[in-house]
Amino acid sequence: MEKQPRLLASQLLLKNSLFEVSLNRVLLTWKEIATKKKRVSGGIHHPFKVGTSHGVSVSEILAVRELDVDSETKDDGRWQKMPQKSTEAYPYAFTVSYVERAWQHRWRCSDVTFHCLEGALCQQWVQTIREQLTALTSRPKHLLVYINPYGGKQQGERIYEQKVAPLFTLASISTHVIVTEHANHARDHLRTEAELKKYDGVVCVGGDGMFSEMVHGLVSRTQRDNGVDQNSPEEKLVPCTLRIGIIPAGSTDCICYATVGINDPVTSALHIIVGDAQPMDVCSVHHNNTFLRYSVSLLGYGFYGDVLADSERKRWMGPARYDFSGFKTFLTHHYYEGTVSFLPATDILGTPRDKTRCRAGCFICQHNGQLYSEDHQPLFLLPEYKGGWRVIRGKFLAINAASMSCACPRSPKGLSPAAHLADGTTDLILVRKCSRFNFLRHLLRHTSKYDQFDMNFVEVHRVRRFRFTPRYCQSDSELDLRENGKRLFSQICRDHPACSCSPAYSSWNCDGEILPHAAIEVGLVRIKGKILDENLLQSAQTGVKVHLPFGQ
Ligand SMILES: CCCCCCCCCCCCC/C=C/[C@@H](O)[C@H](COP(=O)(O)O)NC(C)=O
Numbered sequence: 147m148e149k150q151p152r153l154l155a156s157q158l159l160l161k162n163s164l165f166e167v168s169l170n171r172v173l174l175t176w177k178e179i180a181t182k183k184k185r186v187s188g189g190i191h192h193p194f195k196v197g198t199s200h201g202v203s204v205s206e207i208l209a210v211r212e213l214d215v216d217s218e219t220k221d222d223g224r225w226q227k228m229p230q231k232s233t234e235a236y237p238y239a240f241t242v243s244y245v246e247r248a249w250q251h252r253w254r255c256s257d258v259t260f261h262c263l264e265g266a267l268c269q270q271w272v273q274t275i276r277e278q279l280t281a282l283t284s285r286p287k288h289l290l291v292y293i294n295p296y297g298g299k300q301q302g303e304r305i306y307e308q309k310v311a312p313l314f315t316l317a318s319i320s321t322h323v324i325v326t327e328h329a330n331h332a333r334d335h336l337r338t339e340a341e342l343k344k345y346d347g348v349v350c351v352g353g354d355g356m357f358s359e360m361v362h363g364l365v366s367r368t369q370r371d372n373g374v375d376q377n378s379p380e381e382k383l384v385p386c387t388l389r390i391g392i393i394p395a396g397s398t399d400c401i402c403y404a405t406v407g408i409n410d411p412v413t414s415a416l417h418i419i420v421g422d423a424q425p426m427d428v429c430s431v432h433h434n435n436t437f438l439r440y441s442v443s444l445l446g447y448g449f450y451g452d453v454l455a456d457s458e459r460k461r462w463m464g465p466a467r468y469d470f471s472g473f474k475t476f477l478t479h480h481y482y483e484g485t486v487s488f489l490p491a492t493d494i495l496g497t498p499r500d501k502t503r504c505r506a507g508c509f510i511c512q513h514n515g516q517l518y519s520e521d522h523q524p525l526f527l528l529p530e531y532k533g534g535w536r537v538i539r540g541k542f543l544a545i546n547a548a549s550m551s552c553a554c555p556r557s558p559k560g561l562s563p564a565a566h567l568a569d570g571t572t573d574l575i576l577v578r579k580c581s582r583f584n585f586l587r588h589l590l591r592h593t594s595k596y597d598q599f600d601m602n603f604v605e606v607h608r609v610r611r612f613r614f615t616p617r618y619c620q621s622d623s624e625l626d627l628r629e630n631g632k633r634l635f636s637q638i639c640r641d642h643p644a645c646s647c648s649p650a651y652s653s654w655n656c657d658g659e660i661l662p663h664a665a666i667e668v669g670l671v672r673i674k675g676k677i678l679d680e681n682l683l684q685s686a687q688t689g690v691k692v693h694l695p696f697g698q
């Protein structure tokens with residue numbers, strides 16, 4: 147490691163010159179002494195020339211600490227003189243840890259140490275920076291962390307302990323960590339016994355299924371605490387105040403990837419620490435007026451539902467299970483008959499076929515998320531919208547609803563590249579029955595620059611709500627019987643790809659979890675309370691605010 151340049155804090159004059167203090171930003175400006183290249187933990191800095199100044203806004207400072215100049219003495223907060231042997235000229239020093247942006251959306255924690263002539267100057271710097279950091283109210287101080295030891299490559303605990311916990315400690319964030327012991331442990335704990343008032347946010351260390359499970363638990367808890375019945379699709383939900391963070395430790399991790407741009411635990415942890423904010427849509431899924439689940443990424447029937455159903459029995463393979471089941475499902479080439487009805491989102495900016503891409507501060511999300519008439523009723527709730535439903539019957543290889551792009555390492559542009567995170571809509575993608583060859587071309591376009599929608603058997607609609615009814619609609623009891631029969635029947639078929647028959651039903655893949663029913667009604671959930679500010683369930687990570695704009 148090359149010798150770090152000596153930074154002369156003595157050049158940092160307070161208040162009226164280099165050190166300007168304002169509420170939101172303290173621009174730390176310091177003179178870098180000539181050095182060719184400075185390598186700091188994880189990031190490679192651009193070469194500094196003498197006299198350059200380098201600014202870091204306080205919103206990206208993680209911590210400041212007085213340098214423990216004498217390893218024998220405890221850092222009891224008092225200022226220690228540096229031992230004579232180290233540097234005569236600058237006996238005092240403090241270190242600033244801050245966010246360093248690296249390549250491809252990656253963030254790293256970098257340290258820079260300042261050396262000073264007088265102790266008072268250093269203490270004033272340290273004190274002022276700490277005051278500024280404390281003044282940043284958007285930063286979490288207490289987090290409830292759920293680790294899924296079972297998801298992805300089953301590395302959740304190691305990822306958290308080695309990469310995330312040290313950063314939370316550095317940023318003086320207190321955590322209560324729960325390693326889940328069974329499926330839905332996090333949901334049930336959030337829904338019942340978690341003392342949510344003690345925390346600024348909850349953190350999910352896992353994949354999409356785990357995040358979706360926690361959204362379910364948190365939103366259900368809030369409705370229960372406020373006496374709201376989730377079973378009625380028309381019911382307005384009460385917004386939660388807590389935020390949900392994601393540390394990627396799953397298999398697909400598309401929610402993290404689509405909001406941060408990369409699946410990197412350190413990057414996600416740093417976003418959580420600085421309290422970033424990014425809204426996000428949530429869909430509620432009902433069956434016969436019974437609430438089933440919330441979805442924030444993909445609701446997939448047919449191909450993605452069958453892939454998930456088959457892969458659940460292969461979890462021991464880790465993320466590779468999806469490739470194996472994907473290939474097997476592709477070979478079976480099952481199609482499913484049914485009726486899709488949906489309420490198109492009109493009067494909005496953007497289409498699923500345009501070239502917009504949702505980024506932090508997205509204008510389309512802000513515009514579409516605010517579509518209200520003057521009396522604050524969502525425009526499409528007005529009577530004339532009732533007639534707006536469209537109905538499509540057919541044979542489908544896949545029916546996918548993407549509330550976000552669903553970009554992930556396997557498909558960097560995602561299932562619906564132009565989908566928006568918080569625009570109050572979901573992109574409904576219908577893939578009709580076609581040849582294996584054409585379906586393969588469609589799938590492969592998810593991994594290339596070609597437009598996966600530009601095929602005559604594919605159509606995509608930006609909707610507020612939709613319903614799906616399988617062609618052979620049965621009563622619940624018959625359906626259950628049929629379901630069981632179907633599972634057995636489709637199990638036989640699945641295990642014998644040569645069999646050309648298609649089972650009557652697929653399964654719905656809801657953010658990586660199988661839903662118990664094929665006939666569902668889906669809508670962007672609506673909430674009580676003031677417009678906009680109240681409409682945001684925030685997430686500490688990357689500001690993944692779970693956006694509950696309105697619905698029905
Ligand atoms: C034969 C060539 C195949 C190329 C196919 C490329 C398409 C890949 C598109 C990936 C789908 C992303 C949608 C994300 C869904 C997640 O919510 C769910 C659960 O994610 P988790 O495993 O819990 O992190 N993952 C899956 C595969 O259903």
Ligand SMILES: Nc1ncnc2c1ncn2[C@@H]1O[C@H](COP(=O)(O)OP(=O)(O)O)[C@@H](O)[C@H]1O
Pocket residue numbers: 293294295296297298299325326327328329330331351352353354355356357359395396397398399658659
């Ligand atoms: N301790 C556990 N044992 C078994 N299953 C669990 C446990 N904790 C969580 N799960 C379940 O694992 C599912 C998948 O978790 P997730 O983190 O999404 O991993 P993956 O991305 O591999 O699917 C979640 O829906 C969750 O309900």
Ligand SMILES: [Ca+2]
Pocket residue numbers: 427548549550565566567568569570571572573
């Ligand atoms: Ca959306």
